[in-house]
Amino acid sequence: MNTYSLDYIDDLYAQYVKEPNSVSETWRRYFEQFLVSTDAALELGPVDTSGEANGEHAAGAASGNGRPPTAAGPPVTVGDPNQLRHVAHVQDRVDQLVREYRVRGHLIAQLDPLGIARPACPELNPEVYGVTDSDLTRPYTASNVPDAATRTIGDVLKRLRNTYCRSIGAQFMHIDNRNIRDWLQRRMEMTENRLELAHEVQRRIYTRLADASIFEEFVRRKFVGAKTFSLEGAESLIPMLDLALEKACQHKVREVVLAMAHRGRLNVLANIMKKRAMNIFWSFDDPNPELNRGRGDVRYHLGYSSDWRTASGETLHISLCFNPSHLEFVNTVALGRCRSKQDRSRDTKRQEVMTILIHGDAAFAGEGIVQETLNLSQLEGYKTGGTLHVVLNNQVGFTTEPEQGRSTTYATDIAKMLQIPIFHVNGEDPEAVAQVVSLAMDFRKEFRRDVVVDLYAYRRWGHNEGDEPRFTQPRQYAEIDRRQSVRDNYLKRLLKLGQMTTEEAQDIQTVRTEKLESEFEASHTEEFVPDVQTLGGTWAEYVGGPEPDSGWTETGVDGEILSKLLDSLTRTPEGFAAHKKLKRPMKFRREMAEGKRPLDWASAEAAAFASLLHEGHPLRLSGQDCQRGTFSHRHAVLHDMKSGETYTPLAHLPDTDAPLELINSPLSEAGVLGFEYGYSLDCPEGLIIWEAQFGDFWNVAQVIVDQFIASAEDKWKRLSGLVMLLPHGFEGQGPEHCSARVERFLAMAAEDNIQVCQPSTPAQFFHLLRRQVKRRWRKPLVCLTPKSLLRHPLVTSPLEALTSGGFVKILPDLDIEPHDAVRILLCTGKVYYDLLEKRQHLGLKNVAIVRLEQLYPLSVEEIMAALEGYPSGCELIWIQEEPMNMGAWPYLKMKYVDALTERFQLSAVTRAESASPSTGSHSAHKLEQEDLLTAAFEDLE
Template identity: 50%
Template sequence: MTPAEAFGGQNLAFVEDLYYRFLEDPSSVDPEWREVFEPMRREAPAARRFDPPAPRSIFDPAPTSGGNGAALDHADLQLQDRIDRLANRFRGRGHMAARLDPLDRPRPGTTELDPATHGLSEADMSKPCYSELVGTKMAVGQVIRRMRNTYCRYIGVEYLHVDDVEARDWLQQRMESTENRRVLSRHERLRILTKLIEAETFEQFVRRKYLGAKSFSLEGGESLIPLLDLAIEQAANQGIREVVIGMAHRGRLSVLSNICHKPPREIFREFDDSHSDRLWGRGDVKYHMGYRSKHVTSTGKPIDLRLAFNPSHLEFVSPVVVGRCRARQDRSGDHDRRHVMPILLHGDSAFAGQGVTQETLNMSELPGYEVGGSLHVIVNNQIGFTTPPESARSCQYATDVAYLLKVPIFHVNGEHPESVAQVVQLAMDFRDRFRRDVFIDMYCYRRHGHNEGDEPSFTQPKMYDAIRNRATVVQSYVEHLVAPEVGIGQDEVEQITQDRLDFLEEEFAAAREDAPEPEPEPVSWPWDQYQGGKDKDCPRAETKVPAERLSELLVKSTEFPEDFKILKKLERILEQRREMAAGERPLDWAAGEILAYATLLTEGAPVRISGQDCGRGTFSHRHAVLHDVTDENEYRPLDHLAEDQATFEVYDSPLTEQAVLGFEYGYSLDRPQSLTIWEAQFGDFANGA
């Protein structure tokens, strides 16, 4: 550590101790430090005082000029050390005191955030401090208030584990400079309110019209709708052209209607089952259905939205969605991963409990599976069917499994939409800047049971007594908006609500009419060029290849640069393939496989294969990737068959079956012109997948 680096808040106690040692015996410190301390001793030999250079402000990042002329004595340094230690506790543990639960149930808390724990008394609150927190003097009490506002209001942030120093400093500056609060315009607040009203009126309308029907309502978590709306708006502004969403059943109908623009009449028809003939071959429950649509943001930017179909197996859709996004990126040449983004919605119990979660996260920064970062949103109902968190996981937060990625985790109270807006902006900016996954853990509740016919009070009587007596998210936000200092009128709120109710009534009436369904706006779909149906109706593909061409390709698959040194055993294997090409040896399985890939590649069909050890092949048969014995560089002969050939990708996957298979399945859905292969390392490994 150099002297210049040491003059920071956390190091001041160290510098002070070093200075005292210098005063007692100059030879006891390094010569570099003696050069720093000697002028100080000459200028103030009796007082043992020095004026440190002004540090960079966190709340006001512009550097200030040195010290304001105020020398710091030993007591000042002690005070600064204590406030700096407390400030770092707020950064690391402030989330423990944040008001995250909309039901206001007590949290364990921590004494680490108590000023007294760090030796700060009430008498210190009015004293000026000079630390890394500020570039000018500020009262100790004011610093503590700002840290509490930043880390302990309705947002709790875990970010000190982030392994990228630049990312960690960027987050800290962004949050502390604004006290973690987003300043919203009147227009932005009305937009948030409108999306909340859309969410609430849709759920209440469905419950009223289809009493007792299962819809897996979003009530209690309505802030998810403005959250997604804000994320998609920001994504479009950052250059994203396509968003693929994966989610389970909870709130799915609301997302279909209010985010993906599926006409409510189509959803109502599914409740009525009045046109089941039109769904021939697509039979599934309504809260598993997918959708595609075009969306235009408030700033006029177009963006394609796709909601993936969902299986009943929770979390299994996540790797499928990520695979779809990677395929769309590869198909369009988006190798910087800038134009397609996954949004993955999770339930708290499923995210913590399903092993495929960890598998998917582990893949997210690997070369064969990265997509430039996913936005993860945990819709945290604080319950799984009837199972409370203390019985559902061995950790504090549902998101603790995400620690393995070393990225920020934002916990937010879903009953405070403007706090939700702040974390969406931070999360999306982080993803855009650092190209990594990011997590929003939105605390909310489930107003009804697991489904609308379930009685949750059998197992959570106190929780549901509090929920039944609680105002809705819309009601509490309206109360905030109509306050004089905000100035949105009650009449505006009523008009937005009435307009939405009128729209739903019109859609409900249209659903009962025996009229053709409106044609959805066309969205590009990679399978449009392919024809399905009975075999006799499908065109026959010509698959024969001349023997001379096969021999030529097999020889090319064994070639590598002269200065590339491979293992002697491998040289013999490749020599045997050349003998096969010459007709001197029968073809084996590996040669046949290589030829299948080579003919596809030279005809313009991409090939992608992933799985454990698939580059070499578990049984040393494939050798699609050659390794130099001197420097372990890699060479893939199938990349060098022809100048205009398609891409050949082979990736050794992590030791997982479920997520990799899901990823490759998703990849195949959105890149049908590619041969996409998942290879189980051994046949029985397919069992877990």
């Protein structure tokens, strides 16, 4: 039996690792089978290696690396199967342990600055795997551990503990893509997740920590009892953002859209956005109440824009989004803004603009809009090239403990759905924070995906400065009361390392305090006027405020151009196999283009889209199934029945290259509507549309409408031209498929903040869409669109109606002479056609039907002018399909009843007051509709 020294086998194995084919087949087979180099006795089996024992064939010996059996070191006898089984067993169990560190190391990482929660994880105990202390000195073949191929088991485990169990916990093994896992593994394990920071970087981190804490201390001292939502306990956010912006600039990012809730916002405004402290201090004093009577917002909801100067002297533009108290709902608004900025500069690689979203831990886990936000990240219509998510983890939500507020281990577990890394980091270890943000930003650049950093911290003063957190978190706050700030703790480290002196730290404190004192004094002088950022740049040509007096815009399109555009929409590439049911409507549309057939609703919409694109205006339409249209009317994207390939006629218009996006959205209302609203904030020249599958469904996005669309101009002076298309109409399809809840929009309507329209003809819809873009006045448009009327034979318009004129707010009855009328039926939308058919059936010539096409803004003078020719004392009846407590009637009665009752006998015909919009019975619906029409013409038959 041959014997080999340990050194001989080690050297031979090292040669094998370097070049497998350089050793003999016998040894190669052995190493391939067991992949071990050990000081235990090894069995090679019944293989003749006598020549190799003398170095005759062994590559190690041939190259001078082999040693004879008499070389130093204990001899190894080949032939002991028990020893080999033990070695193989240890190797296998250590392989499992290595994986466990990567999968579960974060569970025992020292993440909590307060040190309260220290969970156990027995899977990370070597003894569980039968690895003894004596095994730790054994060499371990670790080809999957960077720079550890010939280390001992103890060395490898130490490396893994340092990487995954110190101040950083990493979750990445849930990612299916092995290339991504390997990239993260190498980046973390090669450095043991600890950057060697240059002296200048350490000083920069300390300075940013000082900026953050000194600002908070100053504000608390000067404005005793004021609500600030202090950042204290999480000051590491400021150096984290500082380093993220520096890294972004290195990655050639030129603009960052930043969004966050209220905690720490004032600090971010002062120390990241560089908003002058005097302006912030002035808002605390609030010395001019008349300036904000009925408008404005609290200081910790405000946004700001500024330029960031990097250490290398480059400039990065930052936009901090305005945000209501609805926390996470700003997320998709910010993403929409980012996408819009990218599209404006034709940044198709999504590299030049990025988003940073700062979340709260309780909100990130608790609010469903977070899932909607994450789900958009890899969808083609919503990609932005990867978002940096920072969870500002206070470890409590108001007074709610984590175990009461979520069913997951971490607040960030929802992010696992994205196949992205989640880094947890102790906020009291600023250098670990620096490592994490550097790694996160590099990951985003490398893979164009989102990345999450969970910054573990705490709130020093509770939910707000007037709150007493010890009522509900006594143990946590007992620990907080004993703690120094992260700035002071980091200074101790720098002093110990000799990287800073006490005098230098005091100088930083003095300079910043004096600067804040100077700003405070300036804000209290009589001549001080706060800076107010106004709309400029891309918004310079547009206005908000009251609707222009005329409210009229010419929106007709030259007939020859219109015909050419419409015809092009009926053409497909040669050999394209469109669905056979589309041949007839395509033929009809060609006839419409030639003026031989009046336009239906879908063709008028297509004409509006095509003409705006032809004139250079971007068009973006998104919504559930909007490419085809919920009711199969649009067919803007055609599918080849054989190949499945798609063709978009609007993308192939003659002499047109304006940006076009037609996007089937995920099954999301709040997230997608927020995204499109955000997109509209940076694309005033475009037609930006969100279409609900049914108008009823927008109520899932009520927060976006209430807090952004309806109130942003009043609160934040932000304008938007977003269009909401909401299919509306009582068709007997049940209470969730009938009403777009116009009453809710009208209840929010004030100060000309929105437009609420219900066009009843294709031409009116055409002119309404074009008016939204062609006039300078920018307001969100709520447009109630039809369902059954999409194919109603009476709902058509001649081509000539699109070539001149514009949208008309009130459509008169041209079939009835006003002086002959004994009754006026005032209505809006679909019910007009039901009333018209009923009147024709009854053969009446003394009942006028007047349509309100724009419900808001609409002045009393405009209504009275439309009714000018009708006899005083005539019956004026408002007709609506909705119940009496819904629809437009409650608003119209409140707004116009006094003026109308002076000249007319005013009343209303509606469905009965109801808690639900409609019946679920089709038969009952028909009965109710007939009762409605009968009441409208009662006593006139």
